[in-house]
Amino acid sequence: MKEILKSFWQKLFGDSVRAFGVVSLVFLASLAIAPAKNFFSEWRHYQHGYLRMIRNRSDANTLQRHFQGGIQQIWLPELGVTDRCTSCHVGLKEAGLTDVGTQPFRKHPAIPHAIDQFGCTVCHRGQGAATTVAEAHNSTLAWEQPILPAKYIESSCGECHRGSVPGTPQLTQGRQLLSRYGCVHCHTVKRPDGSTMKPTDDPPSLSHIADKTSREWVYAWLKDPQAYATTATMPNFKLSDDDARDMSAFLIANSTPLPGDTATLTAKPASDPAAGPSLYGESFCASCHAVQNAAGNLVGGDVGPELTRVGSKVKPEWLQAWLRSPRVYDAETAMPHYRFSDPQVATLSGFLLAKADSDLLANVHLDAATPQQIAHGKRLVSDYGCASCHEIAGIKKPENFAPELSRIGSKPVTQLIFLPGMPHTLPDYIAGKIKQPRAFSPGLKMPQYSFGPAQIDALTTALLALNDRASTLPPSLTVPAVPESSYEPAGKAGKLMSDLACFSCHRINGHGGTMAPDLTWEGSSVQRQWLVEFLKNPNTLRPSLIRRMPRFNLTDGEVKELTDYMMTVYQSPSVDRDSMLLSGYTPGQIELGKQLFYGKYSCQGCHIVDTKTDKGYIGPTLTHVGSRLTAAWIFEWMKNPQALRPGTAEPNRAMSDGDARALTAFLISQKGGAKQEVAKK
Amino acid sequence: MTRAPAIVLSVVVALGASLATSCSRKPASAAALKPTAFGAAIVESSGGKQIAQTGGLLPQPVIVQVNDEQGTAVTGALVDFSGPAGVSFDPASALTDSSGQVTTNVSLGGMAGRYKVTASTIDKAHKTVEITLDEIALGYSQTLGRQLNEQYCERCHNPESTVERVSNYDNLEVKPHPFTEGDTYNKISDADLTAIISHGGPALNKSALMPAWGNTLSKSEIQALISYIRAVSDPPIRNAGPVYAKN
Numbered sequence: 001m002k003e004i005l006k007s008f009w010q011k012l013f014g015d016s017v018r019a020f021g022v023v024s025l026v027f028l029a030s031l032a033i034a035p036a037k038n039f040f041s042e043w044r045h046y047q048h049g050y051l052r053m054i055r056n057r058s059d060a061n062t063l064q065r066h067f068q069g070g071i072q073q074i075w076l077p078e079l080g081v082t083d084r085c086t087s088c089h090v091g092l093k094e095a096g097l098t099d100v101g102t103q104p105f106r107k108h109p110a111i112p113h114a115i116d117q118f119g120c121t122v123c124h125r126g127q128g129a130a131t132t133v134a135e136a137h138n139s140t141l142a143w144e145q146p147i148l149p150a151k152y153i154e155s156s157c158g159e160c161h162r163g164s165v166p167g168t169p170q171l172t173q174g175r176q177l178l179s180r181y182g183c184v185h186c187h188t189v190k191r192p193d194g195s196t197m198k199p200t201d202d203p204p205s206l207s208h209i210a211d212k213t214s215r216e217w218v219y220a221w222l223k224d225p226q227a228y229a230t231t232a233t234m235p236n237f238k239l240s241d242d243d244a245r246d247m248s249a250f251l252i253a254n255s256t257p258l259p260g261d262t263a264t265l266t267a268k269p270a271s272d273p274a275a276g277p278s279l280y281g282e283s284f285c286a287s288c289h290a291v292q293n294a295a296g297n298l299v300g301g302d303v304g305p306e307l308t309r310v311g312s313k314v315k316p317e318w319l320q321a322w323l324r325s326p327r328v329y330d331a332e333t334a335m336p337h338y339r340f341s342d343p344q345v346a347t348l349s350g351f352l353l354a355k356a357d358s359d360l361l362a363n364v365h366l367d368a369a370t371p372q373q374i375a376h377g378k379r380l381v382s383d384y385g386c387a388s389c390h391e392i393a394g395i396k397k398p399e400n401f402a403p404e405l406s407r408i409g410s411k412p413v414t415q416l417i418f419l420p421g422m423p424h425t426l427p428d429y430i431a432g433k434i435k436q437p438r439a440f441s442p443g444l445k446m447p448q449y450s451f452g453p454a455q456i457d458a459l460t461t462a463l464l465a466l467n468d469r470a471s472t473l474p475p476s477l478t479v480p481a482v483p484e485s486s487y488e489p490a491g492k493a494g495k496l497m498s499d500l501a502c503f504s505c506h507r508i509n510g511h512g513g514t515m516a517p518d519l520t521w522e523g524s525s526v527q528r529q530w531l532v533e534f535l536k537n538p539n540t541l542r543p544s545l546i547r548r549m550p551r552f553n554l555t556d557g558e559v560k561e562l563t564d565y566m567m568t569v570y571q572s573p574s575v576d577r578d579s580m581l582l583s584g585y586t587p588g589q590i591e592l593g594k595q596l597f598y599g600k601y602s603c604q605g606c607h608i609v610d611t612k613t614d615k616g617y618i619g620p621t622l623t624h625v626g627s628r629l630t631a632a633w634i635f636e637w638m639k640n641p642q643a644l645r646p647g648t649a650e651p652n653r654a655m656s657d658g659d660a661r662a663l664t665a666f667l668i669s670q671k672g673g674a675k676q677e678v679a680k681k
Numbered sequence: 682m683t684r685a686p687a688i689v690l691s692v693v694v695a696l697g698a699s700l701a702t703s704c705s706r707k708p709a710s711a712a713a714l715k716p717t718a719f720g721a722a723i724v725e726s727s728g729g730k731q732i733a734q735t736g737g738l739l740p741q742p743v744i745v746q747v748n749d750e751q752g753t754a755v756t757g758a759l760v761d762f763s764g765p766a767g768v769s770f771d772p773a774s775a776l777t778d779s780s781g782q783v784t785t786n787v788s789l790g791g792m793a794g795r796y797k798v799t800a801s802t803i804d805k806a807h808k809t810v811e812i813t814l815d816e817i818a819l820g821y822s823q824t825l826g827r828q829l830n831e832q833y834c835e836r837c838h839n840p841e842s843t844v845e846r847v848s849n850y851d852n853l854e855v856k857p858h859p860f861t862e863g864d865t866y867n868k869i870s871d872a873d874l875t876a877i878i879s880h881g882g883p884a885l886n887k888s889a890l891m892p893a894w895g896n897t898l899s900k901s902e903i904q905a906l907i908s909y910i911r912a913v914s915d916p917p918i919r920n921a922g923p924v925y926a927k928n
Contacts, residue, residue: 098922099920099922099923100923101792101794101922101923101924101925103792106792106923109792109793109820109821109822110820110821110822110904110908111821111822112901149736149791150735150736150767150790150791150792151734151735151736151737151738151788151791152736153735153736153791166825166828167821167822167824167825167828167905168824169734169824169828170734170737299844453738453771453786454737454738454740457737457738599889600889601889601892602882602888602889602890602892604890605837605849605852605853605890605892606837606849615851615852615853616849616852617836617847617848617849617852618836618837618849642897647832649832649833649836651833651892651893651894651896651897652896652897653892653893653896654895654896
């Protein structure tokens with residue numbers, strides 16, 4: 001062996017000339033490595049492919065002219081972008097290449113940002129400086145940020161756009177779900193702008209739960225909330241029978257009665273088959289509460305809890321007290337204080353109590369609780385962090401019960417523990433945790449949610465947007481969210497409005513729900529007398545809406561209080577409601593307006609003025625508009641509806657003053673001569 | 682001797698490649714399913730012609746059914762789902778249930794366009810029978826267009842009512858065309874679509890019941906609406922862009 005090596009050495013370096021020759025050859029060869037690597041590089045391969053592809057196209061000349069060979073780079077220091085992606089993705093900016101489906105040559109789809117100003121990795125992540133596909137797209141030892149799968153791409157929009165943006169429904173949905181399902185009760189989420197995400201699920205206090213329901217129901221609910229209501233946002237803690245028994249024992253034993261919380265009515269709950277459904281319907285309970293119909297479909301809103309099986313849950317005395325005055329039990333509830341009479345309460349509670357499911361509690365048999373069980377239940381209630389969401393007398397809300405998620409989108413993969421078979425990426429980890437948290441370890445406390453796959457994708461998208469880049473962007477590069485308004489109306493009227501929970505549906509000065517019209521400028525828009533009548537007896541303005549304004553049985557005094565306040569305070573600076581007359585327009589003007597209405601602008605497509613001929617079903621019925629709206633409001637509305645109510649579906653027709661005045665004359669003359677009879681579909 | 686660099690390079694590349702493959706962790710593939718029965722045909726039960734966002738889940742699962750020669754549902758037949766790169770199925774294969782059906786959740790690929798997804802099964806003669814469904818992935822501008830459609834247009838243009846709102850379609854004296862009606866929309870140029878949306882029906886000698894939106898929507902919003910109309914039209918317009926199919 002040694003001999004062979006020796007002779008080999010001799011052969012190569014035997015004499016100095018030969019040695020020089022060999023060494024220089026090796027030297028030359030090593031010099032050639034870099035150019036060869038360059039020559040065989042992937043990007044060059046793709047650029048050749050691109051040139052071959054465009055050769056036979058009709059627009060070859062243009063494409064050829066735009067083509068630049070060699071490594072391309074977008075450098076944006078303020079964004080931390082050094083992106084060489086365009087070295088392979090050659091056709092990104094070529095408008096002509098929309099028909100090309102093969103990557104990396106596709107034209108980038110239209111988005112509101114220019115590639116030159118934002119680069120690629122700001123949205124797609126991955127390693128911008130890399131010049132090979134593997135390094136650019138995958139995670140490597142040196143760089144673990146792989147390219148972001150397309151389904152989470154909206155998370156990148158969320159890094160800069162702190163509020164909701166049009167065109168990113170998944171991000172918006174994910175952010176809403178974080179609040180709606182109360183994730184943020186346990187997990188602190190500080191947005192990059194410093195504000196903290198607030199839950200919107202409004203979990204009830206459990207301090208007086210025994211007034212409301214039975215221990216059996218609590219047990220069944222703890223075991224499986226969705227068995228009671230498919231829409232329940234409460235997750236399943238996968239409790240053992242014994243644990244659920246002890247927790248229900250504690251919660252009931254811990255409950256104290258609340259004065260006024262239960263009621264004894266003079267009238268007994270009546271299950272009147274006709275009056276019950278009709279009062280439920282007239283009160284538009286379904287605007288907020290869903291009920292499963294015979295076909296198994298949920299019908300109704302999701303502001304309040306589902307009522308499919310409410311009769312198996314609530315105690316009659318509690319339900320009646322609640323219907324009579326919900327704020328006694330829950331001062332913050334979104335439920336309005338309907339001024340129901342005692343017979344109405346009896347009718348409605350009878351109707352609701354009949355919504356029972358005999359199977360729900362059929363197999364729940366609990367013996368009287370022992371002190372040990374109660375003590376054990378208390379420990380469990382603390383351990384599971386129930387008080388993170390619910391107020392429970394004697395148990396403090398735990399601080400930092402679950403890991404903070406404010407920067408979860410940048411969590412290093414090396415810090416994650418994956419399930420066997422799971423791809424080792426952060427998005428897969430987050431999605432996996434949301435899907436089945438206890439799969440990661442049976443001892444984990446995070447409960448099981450019933451999210452569908454689309455909801456999991458949305459939540460993952462929203463969480464990925466909470467990352468280091470988002471938190472460290474200079475404010476000049478971000479688009480802040482519209483700050484949440486904490487507007488509260490003042491005085492007696494303000495108290496009345498919160499008692500009636502107007503803000504559960506209506507928005508005023510940026511605060512409140514979006515189910516019903518924005519009332520910020522109601523005082524400029526409507527006539528006083530109409531408002532008085534409407535509050536007393538709301539009729540339907542928009543026939544196509546399934547959700548409507550309920551009747552609250554207000555007293556004359558209350559109506560006056562509300563009307564005075566709204567007419568004075570809710571006025572638009574751009575509409576002087578007394579600047580135009582409510583009558584006295586010439587027949588000529590009115591006739592001209594009528595022609596414009598049915599001709600040029602064809603308003604009957606969406607509105608009804610004459611119930612005999614018009615059928616439009618989108619906008620409000622206008623048969624009585626002359627006694628409802630002020631002329632000045634109609635005029636300004638004709639000129640620019642979006643200026644008065646942003647986002648309204650009414651198109652801006654850029655009307656001349658003349659047309660707007662004629663239409664105002666026509667509309668203000670509609671004082672409801674014909675009886676309103678809207679065909680209901 | 683001149684090939685030395687190439688050899689050196691190929692060694693380096695090979696090393697790199699093997700390193701890369703050993704590092705990329707593939708999820709363990711599900712244990713192979715064994716069919717207990719064989720059908721003669723595979724048909725769609727539901728889930729074709731759906732719309733999702735790029736990379737996103739179809740709103741409803743895809744359900745296919747395997748039947749025998751008599752058209753009776755077959756239980757225990759193996760169904761495999763496949764599609765172009767980027768499309769994923771959960772599950773990707775399964776045995777038909779007691780009603781002869783298999784249900785799968787489908788995520789479309791990352792590029793906007795039309796996707797062909799295939800469900801196949803093996804018949805008694807070991808021949809593959811398959812069915813192909815068309816699905817649509819919307820990119821950013823089409824998604825924006827879809828949102829604008831929901832806000833401003835759909836109540837007239839879509840004859841179907843939703844739980845939230847009653848359609849206005851039946852109330853219109855002149856009926857608009859649903860945006861999925863390719864036979865109508867494919868004949869209208871982008872310029873004409875822009876004109877009628879901006880200036881209303883009379884711009885194309887059509888009814889004034891179609892309002893003008895040019896002062897309400899920006900040019901790019903109208904463009905987004907058109908890209909949405911083009912994306913959902915059935916049949917698709919010529920030059921609608923790439924169709925993604927298996928291989």
